Amino acid sequence: MNTHQDTMKHTFMPEGAFTSYLVPAGLALAVLAGIAEAFAGFGTRWAWWHFTTGFAILRWAAITGLVASILSLAGGIALRHAAKRAVLLMAAAGILIGLAVAGIPWSWMRTAQQVPRIHDITTDPADPPRFAAILPLRKDAANSAEYGGPAVAAQQWTAYPDIAPVILPVPQSTAFERALRAATDMGWQIVDANAGEGRIEATATTFWFGFKDDVVVRILPAPEGSRVDVRSLSRVGVSDVGTNAKRVRDFLHKLERG
Numbered sequence: 595m596n597t598h599q600d601t602m603k604h605t606f607m608p609e610g611a612f613t614s615y616l617v618p619a620g621l622a623l624a625v626l627a628g629i630a631e632a633f634a635g636f637g638t639r640w641a642w643w644h645f646t647t648g649f650a651i652l653r654w655a656a657i658t659g660l661v662a663s664i665l666s667l668a669g670g671i672a673l674r675h676a677a678k679r680a681v682l683l684m685a686a687a688g689i690l691i692g693l694a695v696a697g698i699p700w701s702w703m704r705t706a707q708q709v710p711r712i713h714d715i716t717t718d719p720a721d722p723p724r725f726a727a728i729l730p731l732r733k734d735a736a737n738s739a740e741y742g743g744p745a746v747a748a749q750q751w752t753a754y755p756d757i758a759p760v761i762l763p764v765p766q767s768t769a770f771e772r773a774l775r776a777a778t779d780m781g782w783q784i785v786d787a788n789a790g791e792g793r794i795e796a797t798a799t800t801f802w803f804g805f806k807d808d809v810v811v812r813i814l815p816a817p818e819g820s821r822v823d824v825r826s827l828s829r830v831g832v833s834d835v836g837t838n839a840k841r842v843r844d845f846l847h848k849l850e851r852g
Contacts, residue, residue, distance in 0.1 A: 614669075614673065615669075616665050616666070616668050616669025616672065617665075617666060617669035617670060617673065617681055617684050617685045617688065618684065619665055619669075620662045620663070620664075620665030620666030620667075620668075620669055620685065620688035620689075620692070621662070621666060621684050621685075621687055621688035621691070623658060623659075623661065623662035623665065623688075623692070624659060624662035624663065624666065624687075624688045624689075624691035624692040624695065625691060626658070627655045627656075627658035627659040627662055627691075627692065627695045628655075628659070628691055628694070628695045630651055630654070630655040630658070631651075631652055631655035631656070631659070631695050631698065631699075633651070634648045634649070634651035634652040634655060635648060635652070635802035635803040635804075636802065636804075637651070638803045638804060639802070639803055639804025640804070645803060645805070645830065648803060652699050653699065655695055655699075656695060656696045656698070656699040656700065657696070658695070659691070659692040659693070659694070659695030659696040660692060660693075660696040661692075662688055662691070662692035662695075663688065663689045663692030663693050663696065664692075665688070666684075666685045666686075666687075666688030666689045666692060667685070667689055669685055669688075670682055670685030670686070670689070673685075702835060705835050705836055706833055706835045709753055709833065709835060709836045709839075710749035710750070710752070710753045710833075711749075711832050711833040712742070712746050712749050712750060712833065712834070713737055713827065713828035713831055713832065713833060713834040713838060714737075714741060714742060714746055714825070714826075714827045714828070714838070715750060715754065715757065715825065715826050715827075715834075715838040715839045715841075715842050716741070716750075716757075716823065716824065716825035716826075716842075717757055717758055717759045717760075717822075717823045717824055717825070717842065717846075718759060718812075718823045718825075719741075719744075719746070719747030719750060719751070720747075722741045722823075722825050723793070723810040723811065723812035723823050723824065723825045724739075724810065725739050725795060725808060725810050725827075726786070726793070726795065727785050727786035727788075727795050728785045728786070728795045728796075728797065728808050728810070731785065731797065731808070732808060732829060735829035735830065736829065736830045736831075737827065737828055737829055737830060737831070739808075739827065750839075753839070754839045756843070757839060757842055757843065757846075759821050759822060759823050760821070760822045760846050760849055760850060761816055761818050761819060761820070761821055761822075762819050762820045762821075762822060762849070762850075763818060763819040764819050764820060765815075765819070765820065766792055766813055766814065766815050766820045767789065768820070769813045769819070769820035769822060770789050770792060770794075770813045770820075772849060772852060773794055773811050773813055773822055773849060774787055774794055776845055776848040776849045777794055777796050777809070777811065777845065779848060780798070780841075780844065780845060780848065781798070782796035782797065782798045782809060783796055783797045783798075783799070784796045785797060792812060792813035792814055793810065793811070793812055793813075794809075794810070794811040794813075795808070795809070795810050795811075796808070796809045796810075796811075797809070798826070798841060800837065805828065805829070805830065805831070805837075806829050807826055807827060807828045807829065807834070807837065807838060807841065808826070808827050808829065809824065809825065809826045809827075809841070809845075810824070810825050811823070811824045811845075812824070812825075822846075822849060824842050824845055824846065825842075826838035826839075826841045826842050
């Protein structure tokens, strides 16, 4: 009877059969989660679906990546004594890929909790540069082009106290050319460059999800040369997760370097 049971066990449930599948299953799941996460953003950028759908795909990809890491870890531990080096490397790959996939949305969420829930950043909250030529492009935007006033300004000052106008020791015309060159170098799509008014309007598109944020640069004469103010405003979303502040900083640094 025992011999028959042992035969049945090895015929229908070989020892270690289940654990031997954990490692390849974990790696395959991690890779699929990575592909889904990539297309969560690019699918939004290519207008395959709404950005809310992209966020939902991103969330489930992160969960799947975490599950994949757990499966890979469990399989690697179970087979650590008997497995070949290739299997252990496969387990390590599944763990790392799965954690990377889960880590990207987690990092976004952590950043979102640390920055204010605003999407309009400017060097001059008291008198922010105004959009003109770009307004028709924003006609369907969820966010208004009107500045949010003292409430937004207070949140910006608390989170980004370093964002301020730049004074360039050059004439307005020279400052305008430098600002236009900096905007072009940053890859923005220039919508209007009005030297007479000292105004540059452009649209910046994020790489992954393809979110469009609008930027206006104002160059005015100042006693020391020229004053440059900039404003970056998202078309959608309550929080920009710090994107507009980073964009303004990068532009100002590039401008100062000439």
